[in-house]
Amino acid sequence: MMMGEDWNWQIIINLTFGIITFFGGWMLKVIFGLMNKMQDDYKDLHSDQREELIKVREDLTSLALSIPKEYVVKDDFKDWADRMDERFDKLEEKLDNLR
Numbered sequence: 001m002m003m004g005e006d007w008n009w010q011i012i013i014n015l016t017f018g019i020i021t022f023f024g025g026w027m028l029k030v031i032f033g034l035m036n037k038m039q040d041d042y043k044d045l046h047s048d049q050r051e052e053l054i055k056v057r058e059d060l061t062s063l064a065l066s067i068p069k070e071y072v073v074k075d076d077f078k079d080w081a082d083r084m085d086e087r088f089d090k091l092e093e094k095l096d097n098l099r
Contacts, residue, residue, distance in 0.1 A: 072080075
């Protein structure tokens with residue numbers, strides 16, 4: 001009877017170890033599957049972000065190139081304003097001389 005009892009315990013231990021190993025392997029499979037999905041999502045996000053960065057750089061470059069065409073540099077405007085003041089001063093003198 002002693003031999004049969006040892007045999008039963010051995011079967012219980014083997015079944016328990018088999019079930020624990022099965023569920024442990026299944027959990028590892030799930031975890032690694034989720035990790036692979038996260039890596040794929042990260043790669044997609046990184047790719048999208050890279051494309052957006054390239055577009056933003058192109059937009060900024062376009063803006064930087066268009067600024068000189070649409071806006072006047074402060075020093076250039078000051079020079080122009082000084083010249084206009086000189087011309088109006090000359091016109092004023094001519095008008096004063098006519099009187």
